Amino acid sequence: MYTVMGSSSRLSYGFVLLLVCCCSLSVAHKHPLDPLSVGEHLAVRSILANSSLWCSTSTADCNVIASLEVDEPEKADVKAWAPGKKLPPRKAVVVTRLDKVVRKIIVNLDTEEIESSEVYEGYGGTALNRYEVGLLASIVSKYEPFLQSLITRGLNLQQVNYLPLSPGWYGVPDDEGKRIVTVQVFYSNGTENFYMRPIAGISVQVDVDEQRVHKFSDNWQGVPIPGSQNTDYKLEAQYPLLPPLKIISIEQPNGPSFTIDGYQIQWGDIWRFHLKMDSRAGTVISMAEVSDGDETKVWRSVMYKGFVSEMFVPYQDPTDDWYFKTYLDAGEYGLGAVSSALQPLNDCPRHAYFLDAVLSTPSGVPMIKRNAICIFERYAGDVAWRHTETFAIDGKTVTEVRPKVTLVVRMVTTVGNYDYLLDWEFQTDGPIRATAGLTGMVMPRGTKTTVVENGKGADGEELHGNLISENVVGVTHDHFLTYYLDLDVDGSENSFVESKMKTHHITPNSGVPRKSYWDVEKHVAQTEADARIKLSLVAPSEFAVINSKKTTRLGNDISYRLVPGGTAASLLDSADFPALRGAFINNQIWVTQYHKDEKYAGGQYTYQSHGDDTLAVWSSRNRKIVNEDIVLWYTLGFHHVPVQEDFPIMPTVTGGFELKPANFFEHNPILKTKPNTASEFANVFSSYLPRVERSINA
Numbered sequence: 170m171y172t173v174m175g176s177s178s179r180l181s182y183g184f185v186l187l188l189v190c191c192c193s194l195s196v197a198h199k200h201p202l203d204p205l206s207v208g209e210h211l212a213v214r215s216i217l218a219n220s221s222l223w224c225s226t227s228t229a230d231c232n233v234i235a236s237l238e239v240d241e242p243e244k245a246d247v248k249a250w251a252p253g254k255k256l257p258p259r260k261a262v263v264v265t266r267l268d269k270v271v272r273k274i275i276v277n278l279d280t281e282e283i284e285s286s287e288v289y290e291g292y293g294g295t296a297l298n299r300y301e302v303g304l305l306a307s308i309v310s311k312y313e314p315f316l317q318s319l320i321t322r323g324l325n326l327q328q329v330n331y332l333p334l335s336p337g338w339y340g341v342p343d344d345e346g347k348r349i350v351t352v353q354v355f356y357s358n359g360t361e362n363f364y365m366r367p368i369a370g371i372s373v374q375v376d377v378d379e380q381r382v383h384k385f386s387d388n389w390q391g392v393p394i395p396g397s398q399n400t401d402y403k404l405e406a407q408y409p410l411l412p413p414l415k416i417i418s419i420e421q422p423n424g425p426s427f428t429i430d431g432y433q434i435q436w437g438d439i440w441r442f443h444l445k446m447d448s449r450a451g452t453v454i455s456m457a458e459v460s461d462g463d464e465t466k467v468w469r470s471v472m473y474k475g476f477v478s479e480m481f482v483p484y485q486d487p488t489d490d491w492y493f494k495t496y497l498d499a500g501e502y503g504l505g506a507v508s509s510a511l512q513p514l515n516d517c518p519r520h521a522y523f524l525d526a527v528l529s530t531p532s533g534v535p536m537i538k539r540n541a542i543c544i545f546e547r548y549a550g551d552v553a554w555r556h557t558e559t560f561a562i563d564g565k566t567v568t569e570v571r572p573k574v575t576l577v578v579r580m581v582t583t584v585g586n587y588d589y590l591l592d593w594e595f596q597t598d599g600p601i602r603a604t605a606g607l608t609g610m611v612m613p614r615g616t617k618t619t620v621v622e623n624g625k626g627a628d629g630e631e632l633h634g635n636l637i638s639e640n641v642v643g644v645t646h647d648h649f650l651t652y653y654l655d656l657d658v659d660g661s662e663n664s665f666v667e668s669k670m671k672t673h674h675i676t677p678n679s680g681v682p683r684k685s686y687w688d689v690e691k692h693v694a695q696t697e698a699d700a701r702i703k704l705s706l707v708a709p710s711e712f713a714v715i716n717s718k719k720t721t722r723l724g725n726d727i728s729y730r731l732v733p734g735g736t737a738a739s740l741l742d743s744a745d746f747p748a749l750r751g752a753f754i755n756n757q758i759w760v761t762q763y764h765k766d767e768k769y770a771g772g773q774y775t776y777q778s779h780g781d782d783t784l785a786v787w788s789s790r791n792r793k794i795v796n797e798d799i800v801l802w803y804t805l806g807f808h809h810v811p812v813q814e815d816f817p818i819m820p821t822v823t824g825g826f827e828l829k830p831a832n833f834f835e836h837n838p839i840l841k842t843k844p845n846t847a848s849e850f851a852n853v854f855s856s857y858l859p860r861v862e863r864s865i866n867a
């Protein structure tokens with residue numbers, strides 16, 4: 170009889186203890202890319218606190234850490250390292266903001282010394298942090314004109330909630346040099362849905378350095394606050410519940426096929442990679458290597474590093490209180506910093522394993538994010554390959570089918586109203602699929618309109634979206650997720666090939682019955698300018714990163730293809746302020762020469778940035794990308810015109826792209842896999858192969 174191994178929450182608890190134990194020992198690292206442990210965080214803080222780079226006030230009140238991460242060794246050093254060898258020096262890269270001065274500091278943890286300190290003097294700032302957010306309510310709630318606006322509306326001040334928003338950059342002279350947070354307000358009073366009762370018209374710009382209100386505006390115009398009815402999404406508010414489906418669970422009586430050793434994951438003899446959480450990028454996959462299966466059993470490099478580099482979410486309402494909403498979520502908030510604890514059984518299936526992460530707080534005290542990442546094998550009843558031989562040889566019917574199982578790494582980042590499920594899915598036949606699932610709340614705007622007529626609101630109001638409930642507009646917007654994909658296909662020296670599909674027309678009367686066919690023209694991109702790709706359905710191409718120094722036995726270039734999905738391009742005027750800051754989405758695909766500092770497509774310092782340090786700027790250097798260490802960038806895009814189904818919480822919308830082997834293996838790499846058999850299931854389950862017997866002759 171099959172014995173239940175224990176709930177996934179118990180399993181996850183086990184991992185928490187293991188990681189906490191591991192993290193408390195600063196010498197326990199197993200890999201040069203391992204994130205900083207709790208002990209290392211505290212050591213960095215102590216080294217800084219004893220330097221002139223720290224507050225002159227007490228250590229406890231010094232909220233100056235914008236980011237604190239391991240300073241990864243040079244790529245060559247990481248690749249040269251092997252288990253058993255001495256680790257390269259452990260260093261931390263710290264960005265601080267003290268007395269309005271932003272510094273990038275390298276701390277050597279081996280020598281316990283500050284190795285370098287560099288002041289940043291360009292445009293743009295560090296991500297909004299928890300300490301700054303904590304200041305806002307006390308500043309805004311004491312501002313008399315703001316209070317008067319709430320009183321004029323007859324509101325209960327205790328039920329007013331504050332939402333901190335990054336202000337973007339619009340070239341307003343009065344804003345230059347100030348660190349601004351725009352606060353907008355929402356009413357609870359009868360709902361626990363923070364967002365669905367917007368208090369229209371009020372915007373408060375706070376200068377967080379001066380801790381005072383910079384600008385205040387109230388463009389109310391009598392727009393009512395939407396009612397609280399039907400806004401609650403909590404379980405206890407839903408009555409009666411829909412008839413539930415019966416429970417579904419994946420059983421792994423023999424345990425999972427992956428192992429976790431520190432931050433290194435190995436899945437069977439198929440994939441191995443390093444996995445960690447970064448406060449800015451969220452999950453980071455490093456050194457993903459695939460095994461050459463039945464050929465040589467050699468681990469072959471595919472991707473040195475992959476992560477979500479930036480997320481651009483421009484709203485499309487140009488009116489007073491909305492035009493500025495053009496967020497760069499990774500740089501302005503931090504995808505890891507605002508990640509959510511994954512809920513066992515619902516965010517990830519019962520058999521998932523959960524990993525915690527250590528992140529820094531503004532004071533430098535480390536914080537453990539519980540259940541930050543989950544890992545599980547997915548079997549969704551899909552098929553990896555199959556064939557039934559219709560034209561049976563010697564009268565024998567042949568059917569061969571193999572089930573498809575994948576390995577999923579998941580996190581959720583909750584950037585205010587939106588939740589993004591970010592998955593990396595490794596497949597047995599070599600592809601890596603990156604997926605983003607969008608759910609949470611659409612950002613609502615209050616309106617006088619309760620029913621639309623001919624697509625317009627009350628008195629002909631332009632809604633800039635759809636009416637999704639009475640007095641609630643779901644404002645039109647986009648989501649762009651730009652991925653950093655440092656592919657190292659069988660080595661670091663790679664090139665990028667665009668294979669353009671071209672129609673050929675056949676000469677009339679040439680004896681060929683066809684009039685046309687298509688063929689592929691390969692073009693190796695020479696420089697970065699050659700690899701700025703706008704996707705087109707009518708002029709299609711295939712895209713691949715190749716290792717032109719290696720070929721298969723048949724002479725084909727060894728490569729990995731980028732298979733686009735979730736395609737959407739920017740519709741903004743290229744001279745628009747947000748389009749300058751978000752210029753990294755001007756193309757869906759870019760390829761750049763590897764540079765250690767070019768990681769974040771919107772620039773290192775994106776808060777109120779001017780767009781002078783983006784992927785578009787780096788690409789304009791037009792460096793050589795043939796047989797070089799190159800980085801591929803892909804932008805997953807979603808245009809979102811909200812609908813009533815998105816209220817009060819939107820069902821998940823999913824999009825993704827794939828990195829897929831193309832002449833990387835000598836043949837189908839999962840040919841020699843075995844099918845499931847009834848007997849192995851019969852050993853562990855009391856029933857299997859359910860059938861419905863019904864009369865088909867009646």
Ligand SMILES: [Cu+2]
Pocket residue numbers: 607611646647648809
């Ligand atoms: Cu959306």
